[in-house]
Every structure is written in C-alpha cells, then in structure tokens.
Amino acid sequence: MIGLMGRSSKVALIAGALFLTSCAPSSQAPSTPRTEFNIGWSIYAGWMPWPYAQQAGIVKKWADKYGIKINIVQVNDYVESVNQYTAGKFDGVTVTNMDALTIPAAGGKDSSAIIVGDYSNGNDGILLKGADKFPAIKGRQVYLVELSVSHYLLARALEKAGMKPTDIRTVNTSDADIVGAFSSPDATAAVAWNPQLAVMKKEAGAKEVFSSAQIPGEILDLMVVDTATLKANPNLGKALAGIWYETMALLQRQDAQGKEARAAMAKLAGATPELFDSQLATTHLYADPKAAVTATSAPALIQTMTHVRDFSFSHGLFKGAASADAVGMSFPGGKTLGDPQHVTLRFDESFMKMAASGQL
Structure with a gap:
C-alpha cells in the first residue's frame, strides 16, 4: 500500500462473502453501448495522474475524441471505492492487483485490468x-x-x-x-x-x-474496468489509455511543465511537492506503454498472481471456495490461472498495445 493518505485493504472479507452467491462470471453493467462513464479513484501517488488529467483537460480531450464523457470521481476511502465499483456504481476503479482479485473477482464480478500503472518499489x-x-x-x-x-x-x-x-x-x-x-x-x-x-x-x-x-513487480496498481462494459464500449478503454499515457509523459518531464504538473498532483493529494516526489521515487511507474505491455505479458505476472491468490485463499479471502483455483484469471496469450470456466479477472494488454503502437 502506497497511499499519500492511506490505501489500505482492510476488507477483502466482504468480497469473499459474495463468493458463495456468485461463483460464475457476471456483471451488473449493461451490455449495450453508452456515452457516459464513471471511474472511481482514491489518493495515492501513482493514481494522482487521473484527477490531474481531469483538471488539465486531458480527460475531456480524449473523451471528446471518442464521443463519450468520462467522470473521474474521488472516493476518500480506498476500500470503499473498490466496494462501490464491485456494487456497480463505477465502471472502473484504481485498485491493487491483490484487491482486484479478492474483492470484485472473488465476488464474481468480471473485471479487466487494462492499465498496469506501477508497482511498489520500496513504498x-x-x-x-x-x-x-x-x-x-x-x-x-x-x-x-x-x-x-x-x-x-x-x-x-x-x-x-x-x-x-x-x-x-x-x-x-x-x-x-x-x-x-x-x-x-x-x-x-x-x-x-x-x-x-x-x-x-x-x-x-x-x-x-x-x-x-x-519483491519487485508483486504489489501492482491497476486501472480495472467492468468487462461487459468494456466489451460493449471499447472506446472507453481507448480513451482511458490515451489519458493515462499522455499524462504519464507529462509527469516524467524534467522541465518547468513537468515540475508544474507534479506540483499540481501533490496539491490534489494534499501533499507537498517534496513528499509527492519522494513517493514517486519508490514507485516504479510504467510510464512507457511498451514497458507496461512487456510486464503484463511476462510469465512473472502469472507467478506473482499465484503468490497473491495462494496468500488470499490461505487467509480466507475466497470464502466458500474449496481451493485457490476457484477464482479464474486470464493473461495475454490465452494463458489462465485457476478455473478457466470461472474467469473473473482478466489482464488485458490490448489498450496498452494500442498506445505503444500509436493506434489510439
């Protein structure tokens, strides 16, 4: 957990309790095209690009390009943001890999991780x-x-x-x-x-x-979107990827414009620029979409998620499940972990690939 004001996952038991009632992939989101979407976020150094992008007009720019509207909505409590996403209030949410597995996925909500944003590298x-x-x-x-x-x-x-x-x-x-x-x-x-x-x-x-x-690469921070919503509205995924990587490029700049952007993100987080920069220093950002695609497609991600799901199962976070395989996950290249008939967490590199090849 790497939050400026706390990003704790006190919870996952809530999701585990849902497992008994929803063992099959499901989604409450409509499977028809829409034009307006809500994305939840909470304060954390690696997620501050989202509210900054909204403030700077980058969200509107990319949403307009695809003829949609995207509302970036702050939730003061991280766990509550994930619970609200799981309940269908949000179409997407900023979340760690562990919580994506133990809350929405274990609860039967089919979700796709479309942006692997960073990993904790000392935070x-x-x-x-x-x-x-x-x-x-x-x-x-x-x-x-x-x-x-x-x-x-x-x-x-x-x-x-x-x-x-x-x-x-x-x-x-x-x-x-x-x-x-x-x-x-x-x-x-x-x-x-x-x-x-x-x-x-x-x-x-x-x-x-x-x-x-x-344990580099094991505590990951993601943008997760409801799979049914994404399938019916692929432009949402394209716009989110466009927003993210344009803002990442700005965040990485060492000129006055980059410094100004980082200071604005720090202010949005209620932190000093110095504190914000110190947390970025121990956050490995996948600012380059090519690096994000490589990390998402690497065998190491499956190994990481094996560690995560085994820990989660052993601590009762898949309540009602007979084994750690009960919650299925899919990865690039058609690889799966756990029950392939009940996949509820998908690592989808397609939108990051579009960003990497300039196809957005």
Missing part, C-alpha cells in the same frame, strides 16, 4: 526496533493492517527467510493508528506503507529489514 516496508536483520522478527508481535498488501509483504518476507506465519503474531492496526502504535516502546515490529512508513522509520532504534523493492 512498503517492514520495520524492527533493536535489530537490523529480518529473522529477528521471530517471536515478535507485528503491527499491520491485516489482510492488506502489508500482510502479503510480511508473508513473502517470511517465505523468503524460510520462516512460517506461526513464527510471529500479527496485531491488526488501522493505517490511521499505526504510526502511534509503533511509537510505543512495547511495539518492536510493524509493516506499513508511505507516508506512514517514512514517519515510523524515524523512531529510535527502528530499521527497515525488508521492503517491496525485494
């Missing part, structure tokens, strides 16, 4: 007091947002160290409370994301012993 980390090596975590209470990507990061760190989940005990702590909790002398281990992580690193004796930079 999430594990801190210990009085130790500088990860194995020292053994036997400690670890403060984190349970069932979030912080929990996933901890599970991967334990796995890499040859340790078991039973070697530690987790203490569920909200993203709003974790800085205060870690300031207590009794709290000696925690997992957090920026900006909380940066504050917690300043605690006396605190050392970062593992970060998302050690």
Whole structure:
C-alpha cells in the first residue's frame, strides 16, 4: 500500500462473502453501448495522474475524441471505492492487483485490468526496533493492517527467510493508528506503507529489514474496468489509455511543465511537492506503454498472481471456495490461472498495445 493518505485493504472479507452467491462470471453493467462513464479513484501517488488529467483537460480531450464523457470521481476511502465499483456504481476503479482479485473477482464480478500503472518499489516496508536483520522478527508481535498488501509483504518476507506465519503474531492496526502504535516502546515490529512508513522509520532504534523493492513487480496498481462494459464500449478503454499515457509523459518531464504538473498532483493529494516526489521515487511507474505491455505479458505476472491468490485463499479471502483455483484469471496469450470456466479477472494488454503502437 502506497497511499499519500492511506490505501489500505482492510476488507477483502466482504468480497469473499459474495463468493458463495456468485461463483460464475457476471456483471451488473449493461451490455449495450453508452456515452457516459464513471471511474472511481482514491489518493495515492501513482493514481494522482487521473484527477490531474481531469483538471488539465486531458480527460475531456480524449473523451471528446471518442464521443463519450468520462467522470473521474474521488472516493476518500480506498476500500470503499473498490466496494462501490464491485456494487456497480463505477465502471472502473484504481485498485491493487491483490484487491482486484479478492474483492470484485472473488465476488464474481468480471473485471479487466487494462492499465498496469506501477508497482511498489520500496513504498512498503517492514520495520524492527533493536535489530537490523529480518529473522529477528521471530517471536515478535507485528503491527499491520491485516489482510492488506502489508500482510502479503510480511508473508513473502517470511517465505523468503524460510520462516512460517506461526513464527510471529500479527496485531491488526488501522493505517490511521499505526504510526502511534509503533511509537510505543512495547511495539518492536510493524509493516506499513508511505507516508506512514517514512514517519515510523524515524523512531529510535527502528530499521527497515525488508521492503517491496525485494519483491519487485508483486504489489501492482491497476486501472480495472467492468468487462461487459468494456466489451460493449471499447472506446472507453481507448480513451482511458490515451489519458493515462499522455499524462504519464507529462509527469516524467524534467522541465518547468513537468515540475508544474507534479506540483499540481501533490496539491490534489494534499501533499507537498517534496513528499509527492519522494513517493514517486519508490514507485516504479510504467510510464512507457511498451514497458507496461512487456510486464503484463511476462510469465512473472502469472507467478506473482499465484503468490497473491495462494496468500488470499490461505487467509480466507475466497470464502466458500474449496481451493485457490476457484477464482479464474486470464493473461495475454490465452494463458489462465485457476478455473478457466470461472474467469473473473482478466489482464488485458490490448489498450496498452494500442498506445505503444500509436493506434489510439
């Protein structure tokens, strides 16, 4: 989780509960052409290009090109934005790969990830007091947002160290409370994301012993769109890709215009330009659509989603499912993971490919 003001996934149990009632691919969206669409977003460094694009007229430019209207709608709570998308209020939403799987997909809502925007490259980390090596975590209470990507990061760190989940005990702590909790002398281990992580690193004796930079490409941030809506309205996908990559090009510029754009994004996030830039530095942006296509088509993505779904199933996030294979996923090249008859999460590189080849 890499939010400027919190992007926690406290939830996925809500989606898991839906699994029993909706095991087959489904979508509440109309399967007929439309002209107006709503896209939900929440504050996070890698997602600030969306509201900036709206403010700068880039959204309107691309929507007009395709004869549609796109409303970019802020939701103050990240989890709520994903839940509203799952319930059909939004046609698309900004979401992590784990939450896309455990909320809409596990709930039976057929969704397509059409833009792989970035991955956490150090924005999430594990801190210990009085130790500088990860194995020292053994036997400690670890403060984190349970069932979030912080929990996933901890599970991967334990796995890499040859340790078991039973070697530690987790203490569920909200993203709003974790800085205060870690300031207590009794709290000696925690997992957090920026900006909380940066504050917690300043605690006396605190050392970062593992970060998302050690599992590159695993904590992904996506633009996910309802599959039925996308199929009936491919121009929505084209417009969203056009918006994203035009704004990415501006974000990457090192001239006055790029600096001005980043400062505007920081302001929209309620952050200083310095804080915003520091979070971008630990966010690997797929600013080039060719790089995004390569990452989405690589075998490593299937391996990553195998880790994610196995973690999610083992922690009860596919409630009512008999195995981790219950929720199907599809990838470029016709590859699938899980039940191919019940695919509800699709990594669709086609719109990124159009951007890469100048076909938008």
